Amino acid sequence: xxxxxxxxxxxxxxxxxxxxxxxxxxxxxxxxxxxxxxxxxxxxxxxxxxxxxxxxxxxxxxxxxxxxxxxxxxxxxxxxxxxxxxxxxxxxxxxxxxxxxxxxxxxxxxxxxxxxxxxxxxxxxxxxxxxxxxxxxxxxxxxxxxxxxxxxxxxxxxxxxxxxxxxxxxxxxxxxxxxxxxxxxxxxxxxxxxxxxxxxxxxxxxxxxxxxxxxxxxxxxxxxxxxxxxxxxxxxxxxxxxxxxxxxxxxxxxxxxxxxxxxxxxxxxxxxxxxxxxxxxxxxxxxxxxxxxxxxxxxxxxxxxxxxxxxxxxxxxxxxxxxxxxxxxxxxxxxxxxxxxxxxxxxxxxxxxxxxxxxxxxxxxxxxxxxxxxxxxxxxxxxxxxxxxxxxxxxxxxxxxxxxxxxxxxxxxxxxxxx
Ligand SMILES: *Cc1c(COP(=O)(O)O)cnc(C)c1O
Numbered sequence: 153x154x155x156x157x158x159x160x161x162x163x164x165x166x167x168x169x170x171x172x173x174x175x176x177x178x179x180x181x182x183x184x185x186x187x188x189x190x191x192x193x194x195x196x197x198x199x200x201x202x203x204x205x206x207x208x209x210x211x212x213x214x215x216x217x218x219x220x221x222x223x224x225x226x227x228x229x230x231x232x233x234x235x236x237x238x239x240x241x242x243x244x245x246x247x248x249x250x251x252x253x254x255x256x257x258x259x260x261x262x263x264x265x266x267x268x269x270x271x272x273x274x275x276x277x278x279x280x281x282x283x284x285x286x287x288x289x290x291x292x293x294x295x296x297x298x299x300x301x302x303x304x305x306x307x308x309x310x311x312x313x314x315x316x317x318x319x320x321x322x323x324x325x326x327x328x329x330x331x332x333x334x335x336x337x338x339x340x341x342x343x344x345x346x347x348x349x350x351x352x353x354x355x356x357x358x359x360x361x362x363x364x365x366x367x368x369x370x371x372x373x374x375x376x377x378x379x380x381x382x383x384x385x386x387x388x389x390x391x392x393x394x395x396x397x398x399x400x401x402x403x404x405x406x407x408x409x410x411x412x413x414x415x416x417x418x419x420x421x422x423x424x425x426x427x428x429x430x431x432x433x434x435x436x437x438x439x440x441x442x443x444x445x446x447x448x449x450x451x452x453x454x455x456x457x458x459x460x461x462x463x464x465x466x467x468x469x470x471x472x473x474x475x476x477x478x479x480x481x482x483x484x485x486x487x488x489x490x491x492x493x494x495x496x497x498x499x500x501x502x503x504x505x506x507x508x509x510x511x512x513x514x515x516x517x518x519x520x521x522x523x524x525x526x527x528x529x530x531x532x533x534x535x536x537x538x539x540x541x542x543x544x545x546x547x548x549x550x551x552x553x554x555x556x557x558x559x560x561x562x563x564x565x566x567x568x569x570x571x
């Protein structure tokens with residue numbers, strides 16, 4: 153936080169100031185392997201924490217319901233133009249509050265309650281909002297779900313086609329939260345076209361890779377693309393929808409007034425800054441660095457006896473099955489957290505354990521790449537992981553490793569942190 157703002161905050165609310173300061177230290181000292189997290193730049197933080205939070209601007213640039221939009225209109229237009237340039241999209245809406253509301257807007261734009269949506273099942277690596285039962289998308293709509301093959305743990309496109317032909321969904325999602333491999337957008341698009349479905353590509357996890365040219369773009373294939381703005385894209389917390397000109401009106405109406413009130417203008421400004429950063433040459437290096445690090449970490453983990461779902465990684469994400477290490481995902485994740493490496497426990501395809509204590513852990517390399525770590529550090533991290541997991545109850549060992557982790561982190565200052 154900016155020192156001047158930090159002193160204001162601690163004067164007004166020392167409790168919250170203290171907790172934020174502690175969290176900043178935690179973010180500094182830990183190896184952050186949570187696949188959905190990252191470190192935004194100081195510039196993104198500055199825009200997001202700005203006086204724009206004071207403004208209301210329901211509507212769209214040039215068509216607002218409130219006055220005083222002289223600067224907000226320019227900010228939102230800049231964010232949109234930059235998103236169009238980065239992703240090559242015909243139309244962009246930067247107002248969704250986050251990834252889940254962005255997906256909900258797609259349903260509202262194209263479906264009526266009870267219509268059929270097809271998406272990847274959550275336990276196979278999909279997202280809640282792609283029709284999973286506990287989500288509004290699985291209870292207000294008829295959801296049919298595809299998974300992965302039991303032998304390869306990859307999506308079986310023949311099975312997807314068969315299901316689509318049988319169920320004739322109106323909307324079809326591709327993408328997910330625990331997919332370690334390249335997503336074949338063109339194959340989904342072909343199936344959606346055949347059955348007359350709207351094809352929605354959810355690139356929430358990988359939009360930074362797409363922006364940097366390290367993963368194929370869904371834009372040429374999808375009717376609408378949704379994304380979060382805060383994962384690999386490295387912007388503020390938010391969501392974004394990109395679509396063809398033909399769907400522009402439906403998408404805009406679904407977001408506002410369909411689903412939301414005023415957009416979060418401070419977030420829009422932060423997003424505009426992140427998208428400017430994504431246009432720099434250094435962002436390409438970052439995006440390709442994420443993939444190189446994921447491959448290096450996967451290879452090193454395999455050397456240390458870890459079992460990886462699909463046997464490796466093409467993107468930023470690794471899904472490991474800890475069954476062969478004789479610990480559950482939750483126990484493994486807690487041991488790693490104690491040893492200074494934060495990640496999340498995760499279901500693996502065909503998991504025999506329950507979701508609250510599944511067999512796997514999910515690992516992402518975006519945040520460590522943002523810190524400038526590379527192949528030697530990935531090797532070191534894999535070695536620490538193996539040591540910590542081999543002795544899941546050894547608090548002294550975990551504390552020792554956490555100290556070594558802290559020393560490594562000190563050599564790679566995280567963007568945006570002032571300590
Ligand atoms: C993270 C994610 C979302 C939801 O984003 P939130 O900002 O957490 O609401 C949606 N879809 C996918 C594939 C995601 O990974």
